[in-house]
Structure formats: structure tokens, C-alpha cells
Amino acid sequence: MLVNVEKLLEKSANLHTHLCPRQVLGVRMGLFGGQILDLPVPQKNKRMFVFMETDGCGADGVSIATGCWIGKRTMRVVDFGKMAATFVDSLxxxxIRVIPLATARKRAWDYAPSASDRWSAQLSAYQQMPDEELFTYQYVTLAVSLRYILSRHGYRVNCEICGEEIMNEREIIREETVMCQFCAGSCYYSIKEQESKK
Ligand SMILES: [Zn+2]
Ligand SMILES: [Zn+2]
Incomplete structure (x- = not known):
């Protein structure tokens, strides 16, 4: 298992051009998730799905370890600002929601007493600590539909108002008109009309 961690960390560090405690924790979380769900990781298929509760280095560690990526539509970031993740067997x-233990940070010194600072202590310790000192977990029921999130491969329609293409059944149908989120009035931006190209 430790050889596995080492290899995965090398990949993660290459992706980031640096290695940091969060990546290590992410990799360990991903391996742990696979272990509890009894699914081989990094997966070659799309059976495992991850809800990651923050973005950043930890999320990439989880991706490297599990093979679940945003780009593969097997990971979704739910931005709670927490270094926790829910691993789902889509079959x-x-x-299972995995949460790093608050005590792990302090325990890090026990595993790397000669480390020069806290950061280095965590970097080294998180590679050695047993799972039960790093994480706790809880069985959860999803409040969102995985079927909706995954949707249907290749499904697409066009917004009847702005004409933009909408994938993955994210359209809204109002009075028989197919529209995108923006045209339906629920959007994260508004258009600066004067400066925009038509
Ligand atoms: Zn980092
Ligand atoms: Zn539209």
C-alpha cells in the first residue's frame, strides 16, 4: 500500500509541480474511499463517483487516487470549504462520507518528530499514519439524484431563446419553451450589453 501511495504522490506532484500535505491527504482519502466501498482504485471505469467538498490540491489528490475526475464526469465539487468527500458506488x-480527523494535524509530529516545521511534519506524517488516525467516516444517503447528475450521454438541446446548446438535461422547460438557466433567470452572471459581441 505504501508503494502505491508513493507512486500516486509522484503523479500528483507532477500535476502540481509541488507536493503538499493536502495532496497527500487527498490521495490517502481516495484510497480509503475505494477500500471501504470495496472498489479497485484508481478505477478504469466510471463506477465510483465522488462529491468533493472543496476544490484545490486535496481534490486533485482524490482524483489521482480514485480515477474520478471532473473531466470524466465522475467527480463533482460541492463547495463547502471542507476537506471531506463522499464516495459513491453508482451501481x-x-x-460513504470520509472526513479527516481534527486530531491528525497534531498527531503529525509524532510521526515526524525531526521535521523542521509543521508543514513538513504533515507532509511526511500523512504518508505514514494509519487510516484510522487520519479519517473517520459515515454512511450517508444522497439528497441529490445521481441519475440527474450523470444524465444521458450525448443528450443535447438548444435554448429556444438564446440559441446556445445545453447538455446533460440542464434545460428548463417553461410553458413548453426550452430554455437555458440564464434565459430562465437563474444565473451566476449578467451581461454587460455595450461591450458584448452579439
Ligand atoms: Zn498544494
Ligand atoms: Zn438561453
Whole structure:
């Protein structure tokens, strides 16, 4: 297992051009998630799905370890600002939320007493600490539909108002008109009309 961690960390560090404690924690979390769900990781298929509760280095560590990526539509960031993740077996719908223990940070010194600072202590310790000193977990039921999130491959329609293409059944149908989120009035931006190209 430790050889596995080492290899995965090398990949993660290459992706980031640096290695940091969060990546290590992410990699360890991903391996742990696979272990509890009893799914081989990094997966070659799309059976495992991850809800990652923050973006950043930790999320990439989880991706490297599990093979679940935003780009593969097997990871979704739910931005709670927490270094926690829910691992879902999409076949059985079993879902397990893994949370790093608050005590792990302090315990890091026990595993790397000669480290020069806290950062280095964590970097080294998180590679050695047993799972039970790093994480706790809880069985959860998803409050969102995985079927909706995954949707249908290749499905697309055009917004009847702005004409832009909408994938993955994210359209809204109002009075028989197919429209995108923006045209339906729920959007994260508004257009600066004067400066925009038509
Ligand atoms: Zn980092
Ligand atoms: Zn539209």
C-alpha cells in the first residue's frame, strides 16, 4: 500500500509541480474511499463517483487516487470549504462520507518528530499514519439524484431563446419553451450589453 501511495504522490506532484500535505491527504482519502466501498482504485471505469467538498490540491489528490475526475464526469465539487468527500458506488448507490480527523494535524509530529516545521511534519506524517488516525467516516444517503447528475450521454438541446446548446438535461422547460438557466433567470452572471459581441 505504501508503494502505491508513493507512486500516486509522484503523479500528483507532477500535476502540481509541488507536493503538499493536502495532496497527500487527498490521495490517502481516495484510497480509503475505494477500500471501504470495496472498489479497485484508481478505477478504469466510471463506477465510483465522488462529491468533493472543496476544490484545490486535496481534490486533485482524490482524483489521482480514485480515477474520478471532473473531466470524466465522475467527480463533482460541492463547495463547502471542507476537506471531506463522499464516495459513491453508482451501481449499488452505497455512499460513504470520509472526513479527516481534527486530531491528525497534531498527531503529525509524532510521526515526524525531526521535521523542521509543521508543514513538513504533515507532509511526511500523512504518508505514514494509519487510516484510522487520519479519517473517520459515515454512511450517508444522497439528497441529490445521481441519475440527474450523470444524465444521458450525448443528450443535447438548444435554448429556444438564446440559441446556445445545453447538455446533460440542464434545460428548463417553461410553458413548453426550452430554455437555458440564464434565459430562465437563474444565473451566476449578467451581461454587460455595450461591450458584448452579439
Ligand atoms: Zn498544494
Ligand atoms: Zn438561453
Amino acid at each position: 449499488t448507490e452505497q455512499a
